[in-house]
Amino acid sequence: MSPRFDYAPAPESTAVVDIAPSYDLFINGEFTAPLSERTFATINPATEEKLSQVAAAGADDVDRAVKAARRAYTRVWGPMPGAERAKYLYRIARILAERSREFAVLETLDNGKPIKESRDVDVPTAAAHFFYHAGWADKLEYAGLGAAPAPLGVVGQVIPWNFPLLMLAWKIAPALATGNTVVLKPAETTPLTALLFADVCRQADLPPGVVNIVTGAGETGQALVEHPDIDKIAFTGSTEVGKQIARSVAGTDKRVTLELGGKAANVVFDDAPIDQAVEGIVNGIFFNQGHVCCAGSRLLVQESVAEEVVHRLQRRLQTLRLGDPLDKNTDIGAINSQAQLDRITELTAAGEAEGATRWSPPCELPDRGFWFAPTVFTDVSQAHRIAREEIFGPVLSVLTFRTPEEAVARANNTTYGLSAGVWTEKGSRILWMADKLRAGVVWANTFNRFDPTSPFGGYAESGYGREGGRHGLAAYVTAEGTH
């Protein structure tokens, strides 16, 4: 066993953020009290302390936001030359980068993710998304989407709690670049960075109504999706809600893109560089507490190296540090909510009950907040719930295979199809596997990489449409003159 070093606490200061005791809705360029007169609390999942009280938008509030977005689309943003839209997006990218420390701390406080992840991944990638899409705004006729791609109008966007600011960027940047206006609903448990983004819009002098933020829970999202004056819906979240959205828009002209759940296979062959593969496995499932739709939650390891891989993986997991998300040395932060913790607890109990072998490193959990120790299940069969259902937590199920054909069959034996991983030194096998795996993103000898230029999205019940890259633009314009 490798030596375990003690680290001195290294918490990031929270002095940089200024959280108001309460937040209204951001509609038409200003904060406005909800007509619903309802509010909800958002808490720090690492301490269960209340951070702020946030407005819960009702159907009337959503209607106000959609009207503001429609006005802004018709009068300002739609007619604006792409080159001018571009400059607004560049401004936003710059301001996000300037205020990155503030966003990182706020994200960690509201979400529970380690500060090193919000600081090094979420916030810089969000800024990069705006910078990348800014450049498209005046070049859309070169995007291969027809001679004169036109915006759709008003876009309703509903985002999840696992990457609050980054998902906001994935949604808002392409929508604005293509000339649409936006009503965005952040997740109920993580509204704060979206509300801080409203201040970025103010600093950038973004015209009122181009971006509207309506906070709330599921019914706010439903009101947005069902609003008759929405032209397009972009949703990231669970497959269950994705199917409800697909049903609710049936028979309308609304366009939809859905980025939903996953149960990714991470396939390790016997010739893989084992130490690199172990790092990839750890990054694949324990990044962001496993609250990642493309998480490598099913490890498929070739039988001849299974014992060694699991052994080295367990040794590596003993060095992971779980605790204060604001501490710069923390690897595993807090679970985002009690509800999510309950789900993880329930599914892992089912894993044990169905006969899989459960293992976690020695790991002290803080007294307050929502925590779950990194967990590895071995002796998992394809029929077990932990091999089929999305756990969305720091829980890895290990299965084995003998031949590449068997690996493919097992990897594809799922209703999902968001991502997959392959670890092998053999180039021809990588390309063969990449062809056979039914998933929208295949990471070969790496995992959980994201980039604004790289399209992301699923096959099958992981949803449809792509976000990022040239492909992501297609979701926000009329192509081919067919509409």
Next chain:
Amino acid sequence: MATRLEVKKTYKLYVGGKFPRSESGRTYEVTSARGAFLANAAWGSRKDVRDAVTAARSAQPGWAGATAYNRGQVLYRVAEIMEGRREQFVAEVAASEGVTKPRATTIVDAAIDRWVWWAGWTDKIAQVLGNLNPVAGPYFNVSAPEPTGVIGIVAPQRSSLLGLVSVVAPVIAAGNSCVVLTSEQRPLPAITLSEVLATSDVPGGVVNVVTGPTAELAPWLAAHRDVDGIDLTGCAGADGVDATALEVAAADNLKRVLRPAADEPDWGTTDLERLRIFTETKTVWHPKGL
């Protein structure tokens, strides 16, 4: 001299490369646009639809795995064989659609040319819809389209041949297989086209054709869990078909849905919309390094 009695064709289903009757044993009378008897077509059943999906599923990986060059040659071969049967198609289209012979000839020619157009697409789809992505890091990153899988097609009701070719050709050009519900009132050109496909090196099961009442068959296709996408074009103008209900059913496994237009298009032009809807973009990453 005695006049020779014509040998008439029995119009059957086309499933898995074979021409079975409906397992239900049912048929329905197909008449010309002027009301004259043309044939007894098979009245397909739920089981016929399911058999067709099974055939489509088993044929799909082989078809997708063929080289794009090979698929292009096969689709071009379809045009060649159609050309040889031109007179038969003209007669069937004229009878089915109630158009003059010159008009029917124009339609058939356009249908043949449409196969030629799509034949040329097979090895260009990935080049036009794919991308090399310049990610900010030492990674090779490439996106390419792949076929969605098994596509259900509710074929146009009015345009019995040109419309049919326009919805089927892009789907299989991309490497999908399909189950086609033909025009309810005008199914005969679809069966004759099946005979062309069967002799054009299109592997059995890549295209499966079921005739019968759209309102009865489409719900089974839309709800089938092993169908990955559905083209609802033929709901426009179909008797008793609720396109919204079909879209709701399709959501159960998140099928990719092409909604019907209010009116059937005139099929004079074509575009890449079906290629975009019935392909999936896969992005592959790999590190660069020594």
